[in-house]
Amino acid sequence: MPEQPLLSTVEVETASPVTASIVWLHGLGASGHDFEPFVPELRLPRSLGLRFVFPHAPRQPVTINGRYVMRAWYDIAHPDLGRQVDEAGIRQSLQAASALLDRERQRGIPAERLLLAGFSQGGVIALHAGLRYPAKLAGILALSTYLPFPASLDTEASAANRGTPIFLAHGDYDPVVPLTLAEDARHQLDSRSYPVDWRHYPMAHSVCAAEIGDISGWLQGRIGSG
Numbered sequence: 001m002p003e004q005p006l007l008s009t010v011e012v013e014t015a016s017p018v019t020a021s022i023v024w025l026h027g028l029g030a031s032g033h034d035f036e037p038f039v040p041e042l043r044l045p046r047s048l049g050l051r052f053v054f055p056h057a058p059r060q061p062v063t064i065n066g067r068y069v070m071r072a073w074y075d076i077a078h079p080d081l082g083r084q085v086d087e088a089g090i091r092q093s094l095q096a097a098s099a100l101l102d103r104e105r106q107r108g109i110p111a112e113r114l115l116l117a118g119f120s121q122g123g124v125i126a127l128h129a130g131l132r133y134p135a136k137l138a139g140i141l142a143l144s145t146y147l148p149f150p151a152s153l154d155t156e157a158s159a160a161n162r163g164t165p166i167f168l169a170h171g172d173y174d175p176v177v178p179l180t181l182a183e184d185a186r187h188q189l190d191s192r193s194y195p196v197d198w199r200h201y202p203m204a205h206s207v208c209a210a211e212i213g214d215i216s217g218w219l220q221g222r223i224g225s226g
Contacts, residue, residue: 001055004095004096004099006096006099006103007054007055007056007057007058007096007099007100008032008056009032009053009054009055009056009100010032010033010036010053010054010055011051011052011053011054012036012039012051012052012054013050013051013052014039014044014046014048014050014051014052015046015047015048015049015050015051016049017049017108017177018049018050018051018107018109019048019049019050019113020048020050020051020109020113020115020204021050021051021052021053021058021104021107021109021114021115022050022052022053022114022115022116022117022141022219023053023055023097023100023101023104023114023115023116023117024049024052024053024054024117024118024119024122025055025057025073025116025117025118025119025121025123025125025126026054026055026056026057026071026118026119026121026122026140027119027120027121027122027123027144027226028069028070028071028072028073028076028120028121028131029062029065029070029072030071030203031057031071032054032056032057034052034053034054034056034119035054036136037082037121038207038212038217040051041212042212042215042216042219043137043216044216044220045065045220046072048219048220048223048224050223051104052107053100053104055096055097055100056068056071057071057073057093057121057122058071058072059071059072059097059109060072060075060077060089061075061123061148062075063076064074064076064077064078064079067112069179071163072089072091072121073089073122073124073125073157074086074087074089074091074092074121074122074124075172075204076121079187080145081177081181082146082181083084083106084203085148085149087149090124090125090128090148090155091128092124093128094126094128094129095127097116097125097126097129098129098132098133100134101114101129102185105135108137109160111133111135111136111137112136112137112138112210113138113223114131115136115138115140115141115222116130116137116141117138117140117143117222118142118143118145119143119145119207120143120144120145120176120205121145121146122145123142123143123144123145123146124145124146124147124148126140126141126142126145127140127142127145127147127166127185128147130161130164130166131157131161131164131194132156132157132158132161133160133161134158134160135160136160136161136163136164137164138163138164138165138222138223139164139166139167139218139219139222140155140161140164140167141166141218141219142166142167142168142169142175142185143169143170143184143207143211144169144170144171144174144177144182144183144205144206144207145168145170145177145182145183145222146177146181146184146185147184147188147189150185150188151189154192154224155179155194155195155224157192162165162192162193162194162197163194163195164195165195165196165197165218165222166184166189166194166195166197166198166214167197167199167214167218168185168186168189168196168197168198169170169198169199169200169201169203169211169214169215170182170199170200170201171200171202171203171204171205171206171208172200172201172202173203173204173205174204174205175204175205176204176205176214177205178199182200186198188219196221197218199211199214208223
């Protein structure tokens, strides 16, 4: 299979020199700009020397949205997200996310100072790719999302990331990705002894102020100073 070109990205650096990076994947129909305004809201200390990398997902027709072409990490064919899962699309996006992590390492960032994050569809890829990445990451941040075909972890999970901390957060009133799917993801990860920091908030399919504060604290704990 020919090597895929790197996805185009939006980048935000909080200080120089950069000593850590977060690759952050947006949700269905959004773009790399979606979480760009989120960076200053985290109020992270400049001493972390962070680079945020926000890739744009490829444009593709999405079945559940009438085959309308939009940015998506994989196709969705059914309102029940556990049915007719686009495994091929998810695996292709795994390669795209892994390539961006590889590029950060080539730019001089050690794997243990790399994080993979995502919201909704992007969170699916963050979990799927992060748990399979061959070098140990600093952490995986998965917001308002779920875990696709968890049984495949038993044969595909990277030994290097068996102990990688995971921040898993969800809205109690999420009409897009039901809370039960997030709770099932938590259970599947717990049962495999992954260290999961589970949070839920009185919100819908979104991000709230309390969650932003918790993410900020968690990131600082994972990265520390450069």
